[in-house]
Amino acid sequence: MNRPLPGRQTGIAALTAILVVAIATVLAVNLLWQASVNLRRTETLLLQDQARVWDLAGEDYAKHWLAEDSPAGGGNAIDTLQDDWAKPVAFELDVGTIMGQLEDQQGRFNLNGLINADGQPVKEIANQYRRLLTLLPLERPLDPGTASALTDATIDWIDRDQFPSPEGAEDDRYTNRLPPYRAANYWFTSPSELLAIEGYTAEIYVALRPYVTALPPPAANGQGLKLNINTARDLVLASLVEGLTAGDVEPFLNQAYQDPTDFMNDFSAGGKQIPPDIALGVQSDWFLLTVTTSIGSVQSTMYSLMERKDQDIRTRLRTFEAY
Numbered sequence: 063m064n065r066p067l068p069g070r071q072t073g074i075a076a077l078t079a080i081l082v083v084a085i086a087t088v089l090a091v092n093l094l095w096q097a098s099v100n101l102r103r104t105e106t107l108l109l110q111d112q113a114r115v116w117d118l119a120g121e122d123y124a125k126h127w128l129a130e131d132s133p134a135g136g137g138n139a140i141d142t143l144q145d146d147w148a149k150p151v152a153f154e155l156d157v158g159t160i161m162g163q164l165e166d167q168q169g170r171f172n173l174n175g176l177i178n179a180d181g182q183p184v185k186e187i188a189n190q191y192r193r194l195l196t197l198l199p200l201e202r203p204l205d206p207g208t209a210s211a212l213t214d215a216t217i218d219w220i221d222r223d224q225f226p227s228p229e230g231a232e233d234d235r236y237t238n239r240l241p242p243y244r245a246a247n248y249w250f251t252s253p254s255e256l257l258a259i260e261g262y263t264a265e266i267y268v269a270l271r272p273y274v275t276a277l278p279p280p281a282a283n284g285q286g287l288k289l290n291i292n293t294a295r296d297l298v299l300a301s302l303v304e305g306l307t308a309g310d311v312e313p314f315l316n317q318a319y320q321d322p323t324d325f326m327n328d329f330s331a332g333g334k335q336i337p338p339d340i341a342l343g344v345q346s347d348w349f350l351l352t353v354t355t356s357i358g359s360v361q362s363t364m365y366s367l368m369e370r371k372d373q374d375i376r377t378r379l380r381t382f383e384a385y
Contacts, residue, residue, distance in 0.1 A: 106360060113355040113362035114382070116155070120162045120353035121366050123151075125375040127164070128349060134372040140344040141166060142292040142318045147349070158357035167275040167367070168346040169293030171301070173250045174220065174279040175286045176213075181222040186339035187286075188213050194301035197308065198269040208261070215260040219245050231260035250276035251379070273297050277348050288343030291325045292317055303334040319344050347371065 127147045131137040142148070143166075150163040171194055175187050195209035204212070214230035224247075226232040233244045236258075246255065253274050256262050273295050280286035289298065291314070299311040319325045322342040329336060336342070351366040367379040 109357050109360040110362060112157070113357050113360055114364070116158075116160050116355040116357075117353045117362055117364035117382075120160055120355070121351060121364070121368075121377065121380075124162060124164055124349075124351045124353075124366075125368065128368065128370050128375050129373040132370060132373050140292060140318060140320060141290060141346040143316050144318065148293075155357075158355065160353065160355045162351060162353045165350045165352070166290055166293040166346045167277055167348040167350050168287055168290040168343070169295055169298065170273055170275040171289075171298050172277045172287055173216065173253060173256075173274055174276060176217050177221055177279070178286075179280045183217050183221070183227075184339055186337040188217060189304075189337075190301045190340060191216070193304060194273060194297060195266075195270070197297045197300055198266065198273075200265060200269055204266070212259075212261045212266075215262075216256070219255070219259050220247065220249055222247055235260055249279050252276055275348075275350070286341055287348070288322075288341040288345075290344060290346045291322060291342050292319055292344055293346065302329070302336050302340060306334070 124147070129135045131141070131145055131147050133139050137145075147164050148166070150161065152159060152161045171191060173191075176183060176191060178184050192206070192209045192213045195204050195212055196206060198204060211229035214227035218226050218230035218232050224232045224245075226234070231245070236243050236245055243258070253271060253276050254267075255276075256270070256274075257264070257267050277287055291299070294315075296308040296311055296315055299314055300306040300308055314325070314329065317325075322344060325342065326336055347370050349368050349370065351368060352363065353366070354361065354363045362382065365379075365381050365383075366377050369376050369378050
């Protein structure tokens, strides 16, 4: 009867022990790695939650400033870029930093003003938007024909019917895309919707974004939100009248007009008349707050669209993505 040699048995046992140790080591390292990843993930989620709490605290702080600036809160009856609410703020926290900036949205062109309460295009507002498009600082500026086509497509996006404007686009154009979709036929909720409209490119949107906003549409009485001439952007002012450039309106920027009539008198001194359909004002009710909180390796940015009615400040839209 043959018996295995003692030396061979010892070698197999040693190899088995080494294999068991190797497997145990791999399993232990994997468990430690997973535990480390889970710990880091939990830590990041906790920091993210903490950062968003600070974002909301920044929103409360902004509401305080807007309420203090209102006439009912002791402020004056105009809104300018020299007001306290217009100044960016930054705070150093024990665990990080928080930065905030309020922007007057009534210093921008309101996309929802392109049609009236009945869903019909407003000619002078459409012409203003066309002029704004031709003023954009693009590598190849838009010609009037392209700007008119974009204006028609934008109006078709929010009007109530399915009849495209001469150079516009409705469902028949969008349902042929991949993936297919339909025109909103409703008010803009964010300027980013422009990227879904026929003719807009990323370059056009990036250039246009600082000058437009999406605020409530005209009321049933036909009155839309007024453009605040004290906070209006340069190209928005230049778009009021045909043939103006950003340089032409530089003397009117960042002013503190008490009455729109004074502005219109100064503006028309050179023979330029502002169309009556374009409503002008010196007060604002809509503001966009951008709050960025940094804690450790986590950064959170919140956008809050706020409406002010006297001292009552309400958040109408809040997002942690781009507005």
